[in-house]
Amino acid sequence: MSIWVLRGLRDGVVTTRWPSKPDDYADAWRGPARPLPAALSSDPDAALEALCPTGAIAAERGGNVHVDQGKCILCGHCVAQRPDVFAWSQGATGPGAVAWRRNQLIVPELPETDEAVEAARARLRERTAALRRSVHIRHVDAGSDGSEEWEIQALLGPVYDIHRLGVFFTASPRHADVLLVTGAGARGMTVPLQTTYDAMPDPKVVIATGTDAVSGGLLAESDMTTGGIAATVPVDVWLAGSPPSPFGIINALLVAVGKLARDTNPSPSAGLTTGSRGGRRTR
Amino acid sequence: MTETIMLPGVKALWDDVESRVAAGNRFAGLFATRPAQGAGSAGVAGSGRITLSVHVATAGGINTLEALLPPGAESYPALTPRLGAAFWYEREIHDAFGVVPEGHPRLEPLVRPGSPEASALPRHVTGYGIFTIPHGPVRSGVLESIEYLVETPGEAIPHLNMRVFYKHRGVQDRFGGMTPADAVLLAERTEGIASVAHALAFSHAIERIAGCAPPVTAQLVRVLHAELERIANHLDVAVRLADAAGLAVATARFALHKERVLRLVSRLCGSRFGRGVVVPGGISAPPLLPPAQLRAELDGLAKPVAADATALMTTSSFLDRLRGTGPLTPERARRHGALGPVGKAAGFADDARLARPYDAYRALAVPSAKSHIAGDALVRLRVRWEEVDQSFRLLRQVADDLAERAPDLYSVTCQPVSGRAVGWAEAPQGEVLYDVNIEGGRITRCHPRSASFHNLVLMHEVFTGDILTDFPFIEASFGLSVAGVAL
Numbered sequence: 229m230s231i232w233v234l235r236g237l238r239d240g241v242v243t244t245r246w247p248s249k250p251d252d253y254a255d256a257w258r259g260p261a262r263p264l265p266a267a268l269s270s271d272p273d274a275a276l277e278a279l280c281p282t283g284a285i286a287a288e289r290g291g292n293v294h295v296d297q298g299k300c301i302l303c304g305h306c307v308a309q310r311p312d313v314f315a316w317s318q319g320a321t322g323p324g325a326v327a328w329r330r331n332q333l334i335v336p337e338l339p340e341t342d343e344a345v346e347a348a349r350a351r352l353r354e355r356t357a358a359l360r361r362s363v364h365i366r367h368v369d370a371g372s373d374g375s376e377e378w379e380i381q382a383l384l385g386p387v388y389d390i391h392r393l394g395v396f397f398t399a400s401p402r403h404a405d406v407l408l409v410t411g412a413g414a415r416g417m418t419v420p421l422q423t424t425y426d427a428m429p430d431p432k433v434v435i436a437t438g439t440d441a442v443s444g445g446l447l448a449e450s451d452m453t454t455g456g457i458a459a460t461v462p463v464d465v466w467l468a469g470s471p472p473s474p475f476g477i478i479n480a481l482l483v484a485v486g487k488l489a490r491d492t493n494p495s496p497s498a499g500l501t502t503g504s505r506g507g508r509r510t511r
Numbered sequence: 512m513t514e515t516i517m518l519p520g521v522k523a524l525w526d527d528v529e530s531r532v533a534a535g536n537r538f539a540g541l542f543a544t545r546p547a548q549g550a551g552s553a554g555v556a557g558s559g560r561i562t563l564s565v566h567v568a569t570a571g572g573i574n575t576l577e578a579l580l581p582p583g584a585e586s587y588p589a590l591t592p593r594l595g596a597a598f599w600y601e602r603e604i605h606d607a608f609g610v611v612p613e614g615h616p617r618l619e620p621l622v623r624p625g626s627p628e629a630s631a632l633p634r635h636v637t638g639y640g641i642f643t644i645p646h647g648p649v650r651s652g653v654l655e656s657i658e659y660l661v662e663t664p665g666e667a668i669p670h671l672n673m674r675v676f677y678k679h680r681g682v683q684d685r686f687g688g689m690t691p692a693d694a695v696l697l698a699e700r701t702e703g704i705a706s707v708a709h710a711l712a713f714s715h716a717i718e719r720i721a722g723c724a725p726p727v728t729a730q731l732v733r734v735l736h737a738e739l740e741r742i743a744n745h746l747d748v749a750v751r752l753a754d755a756a757g758l759a760v761a762t763a764r765f766a767l768h769k770e771r772v773l774r775l776v777s778r779l780c781g782s783r784f785g786r787g788v789v790v791p792g793g794i795s796a797p798p799l800l801p802p803a804q805l806r807a808e809l810d811g812l813a814k815p816v817a818a819d820a821t822a823l824m825t826t827s828s829f830l831d832r833l834r835g836t837g838p839l840t841p842e843r844a845r846r847h848g849a850l851g852p853v854g855k856a857a858g859f860a861d862d863a864r865l866a867r868p869y870d871a872y873r874a875l876a877v878p879s880a881k882s883h884i885a886g887d888a889l890v891r892l893r894v895r896w897e898e899v900d901q902s903f904r905l906l907r908q909v910a911d912d913l914a915e916r917a918p919d920l921y922s923v924t925c926q927p928v929s930g931r932a933v934g935w936a937e938a939p940q941g942e943v944l945y946d947v948n949i950e951g952g953r954i955t956r957c958h959p960r961s962a963s964f965h966n967l968v969l970m971h972e973v974f975t976g977d978i979l980t981d982f983p984f985i986e987a988s989f990g991l992s993v994a995g996v997a998l
Contacts, residue, residue: 231822236760238815242767253774258781281693303696304787308795316781368649369656371678374994375703375784378747380653382773385750385766399651414997416624416677417656420648446697452623452681471703473783 243389246475247321247482254475255319260300260439260468261307262317262335263293276313279306282439282446286334298333298442301470320469320476326483327466328352330458333442352464355431356486359405363395363485366404366428370421370457371414371447376438376471380408388474395481401427406484408477409461412440412447413454425461433484436463437477439470513572513719513933521563521587524578528565529593531576537848537861539566539573540944540960541590541600543608561608563587566933566944566960568848570866573933573944586611596847599968622997624676636662636670644979648677655993661979668974668982673967675997682998686957691717691791691927694954698945699786702961702995704744707736708938709945709959710789715869716934716947717791721927728919729793730871735805735909736776736785737936738902743772744939744990745852745895746816749823751987752892756829764819768812775808793922802914809910813903820896833889837973837985841884849969850941850962852894853989857886863937875908877901888988895990898939928952938962940991961995 244251261284276287284299285306293313295306306314317335319325327333328348367380383390384397398404401424409421425434436457439445444455454460467480518524532538545561561580566573580587589612590597601612602621611618619625619633634643647658660672682701686694698713699706711733718724725733746769753761773783779798780788788794798805823829839849844857854860860880864872878901883890931948941962948956966989973985 232758232760232826235764235819235822239767257777281689281696301696301700302782302787304781304795305692367653369654369678371680372655372994373700373703374655374992375706377653377655378704378773379783381750382766382770384653385770386763387767387770397653401649411678412680414656414678414680416679416997417648420656420677424649440700446700447680447682447685450681450685452679452684470700470786471784 242386243392244387246478251475254321257318257320257473257475258302259317259319259325260297260302261295261304261314262297263295263313264315276306276310279309281305282443282448292336294334294336294338296334296443297468298327298330298439298466299445299448300468301439301445320473321479325467325476326480328464330442330463330466333466333468348464352433352484353486356433356484358431359433359485361394363406363481364398364404365395365406365408365481366398366401366424367408367410368417368421368424369410370417370441370460371411371453372438372440373471376410376440379471379474379477380410380437382474383477388478390478390481393478393482393487401425402429404428405432406481407432407434407461408437408481409434409441409457410437410471411457412444412450413457413459415452415454418454418460421457421460433464434461435465435467435480435484437467437480438472439468442466442468445470513574515575515577515931518576518578521578521580524563524565524576525588525590525593527576528567528590531567532594532846532848537568538594538596539568539848539942540946540965541565541597541604542946542958542960543604543610544956544958545608560584561610563604564946566946568861568867568942572867573935575933575946580610584610586613588613589615591615594846596965599964620676622676622679624679633660633672634662635672638664640664641669648674657993657996659982661982663979666978668977668979671971671974673970675967675993677997678993679997683958686954689954690952691925691949691954694957695790696787698959699784701959701998702938702943702963702992703784704747704992705740705938705940705943705961705995707733707740707785707789708936708943709961710786711737711870711936712934712943712945713947713957713959714789714791714934715936716932716945717927717949718925719932719934720930720947720949721791721925723792723923723925725793725870726920726923727871728797728913728916729921731909731913731916732794732798732921733789734871734875735798735906735913736780736788738906738909739772739776739779740785741902741939742816742899743769743776745899746772748892748895748987748990749820752833752888752984753823753829755983755987756832758823758826758829761819761823761826761829768816768819771812775812779805790922792925793920795922797918797921798913802910806907806910806914809903809906816899816903820899824893824896830889832981832984833892833988834887836888836977836981837988838975839886839969839973841886843969843972844886847969848965850965851937851939852891852898852941853966853969854941855880855894856883856890858882858884861942863935863942867935869936871909871912875905878904888984891988891990926952940995941966959995959998961992961998963991963993963995964998967991967996
């Protein structure tokens with residue numbers, strides 16, 4: 229048994245300090261595709277739109293090109309074939325990685341959503357004001373491909389260790405504040421997901437974790453899914469990615485409970501509450 | 512060595528399958544297809560007849576044996592009473608087409624969510640004090656959705672029933688109408704933790720139809736990602752087993768190694784799961800790390816993984832929980848054709864990399880597996896460590912080969928028009944099989960069969976003498992993914 233004491237000390241502390249300290253890997257992460265600034269659709273619109281297997285690209289002739297990052301599965305077809313129009317967005321944690329409104333995931337953002345975003349954000353902030361120091365999560369798989377579960381499990385490992393942020397997983401929905409839902413919304417999971425949501429006490433927050441949960445991804449058109457989980461439970465925070473990286477999931481969790489403002493870049497100077505360590509809360 | 516044989520009827524088909532399995536071939540899957548009524552150029556009446564296809568794995572290839580059901584047939588004599596391995600395959604066929612396999616012992620919905628009555632708890636064991644523990648589909652911990660119905664008098668588990676249909680996503684139907692370039696993305700998401708193996712099996716089928724072969728460099732990079740995926744999956748099993756035993760440090764150590772492997776994969780290709788690398792005809796892009804750096808990273812990983820594995824396999828409190836837990840008998844493993852580490856641990860080793868090599872495995876020296884017989888959770892873990900060791904050795908060969916090779920093409924054009932083929936690849940869970948049909952450059956039918964689907968049914972067989980607290984060990988030791996089962 230004592231051998232494990234020594235093995236446990238071998239690599240020192242491997243845990244990231246993010247978000248209170250920057251982490252090289254957090255934003256080295258490749259995010260969903262985006263149109264390059266001022267990319268105009270010169271081709272027939274269908275040619276650009278046909279690049280995307282999930283229909284995330286919308287292009288009008290001579291107009292702006294929009295990418296719905298909530299549908300992007302990061303396949304890279306558009307970036308590989310039209311590098312003059314599309315690029316990867318960089319980083320799992322910056323602005324744009326998380327949205328309060330589904331429409332926010334469309335880039336460049338549609339202008340009319342600003343007010344709605346602010347309202348959604350204010351409502352969420354109000355609800356989560358009580359959840360500052362200790363947040364309990366219940367995860368439900370509503371038809372994922374299995375990779376999202378790996379990335380969420382990684383949060384419990386030594387590298388991400390979300391316990392340091394005062395975030396814990398709980399078996400019972402009765403104890404949960406946050407519902408982390410993965411998967412395209414399999415019809416067989418509709419009732420179990422609804423039951424789990426109903427069993428949670430108020431205030432509760434739902435995070436659609438991953439492109440499949442946001443829009444259904446490649447399975448949006450399948451008769452056996454609801455094309456995202458919003459058809460079953462009301463979503464508060466939308467997180468794209470196929471699957472989202474562990475940093476992306478932490479980012480979404482902190483945004484969801486008001487520990488991290490969406491437009492604040494994590495840096496040593498940002499006033500962040502990092503759980504039990506205490507500190508100021510931005511906004 | 513891959514051929515399709517048409518047989519005159521269902522009985523002849525079953526006779527042929529049974530004699531082949533008795534001769535040492537492996538039953539690899541039973542699928543049914545029904546062309547849409549009126550489909551095809553002539554729209555002939557009488558199309559819409561169901562075809563039953565059995566895949567039989569031999570050394571060197573996979574043969575497909577087929578028979579047509581009579582027009583309008585609503586039933587056929589079941590294969591399951593003659594060959595138990597067909598148990599879930601025939602339930603899946605019943606789910607999809609409603610055709611009844613007569614003599615099948617239990618025809619509850621398997622992969623498609625059934626009617627509300629299906630949510631009643633089925634009972635198989637009766638007696639004083641026997642009750643059912645419904646465990647799932649929302650289970651404690653971050654796990655995929657599956658429901659285990661554990662029938663128990665309190666501690667022993669005389670019967671386990673599984674309901675996997677909760678997360679059925681309609682993957683198989685979704686393939687219809689896709690181009691191969693898009694469909695490989697769906698193959699990657701069929702079973703997310705074995706993305707590379709699924710993309711490989713699918714691409715092999717497409718390449719077989721088109722008659723193209725990927726360039727040598729692409730073949731090496733495919734092996735590189737497939738073996739990294741294997742290491743990550745086996746480390747995941749180690750994490751879950753150590754966690755089940757309450758070894759906090761061991762859990763953290765293996766989770767750290769797994770994270771390092773996933774990060775290496777992401778630095779090679781931009782995705783932590785190797786997604787977007789494999790495309791029909793080759794690979795999409797060269798690795799982002801130079802071979803010398805890859806070699807250094809591999810060496811930095813292999814040593815601590817091996818040291819921690821040795822420490823785990825000498826921790827007696829841990830070994831006590833695994834030894835004799837969830838044993839699969841060699842006879843059962845052979846009859847079922849158990850795949851991957853589950854089969855290897857029970858004396859049935861049929862590794863596609865050795866028996867039916869593909870890509871760079873044809874040229875690389877794939878070490879053959881040691882022979883095991885006990886078939887319990889401990890041996891399953893031992894097999895995994897041996898595979899991890901083999902994978903690192905293969906990876907070093909791949910890194911050295913890549914360093915020596917001049918820059919080469921990464922893919923060849925691979926756009927098949929029409930045809931049908933079977934493709935396979937050895938996933939961490941065992942062999943993955945894709946039966947793909949293409950017409951006019953688009954997929955008309957694609958039937959993926961993951962190793963998880965084939966192996967999970969064996970969970971029924973392994974609870975002799977085990978009790979409730981052994982459950983997490985047995986489940987983890989199988990190392991399967993529900994996504995690949997329910998599709």
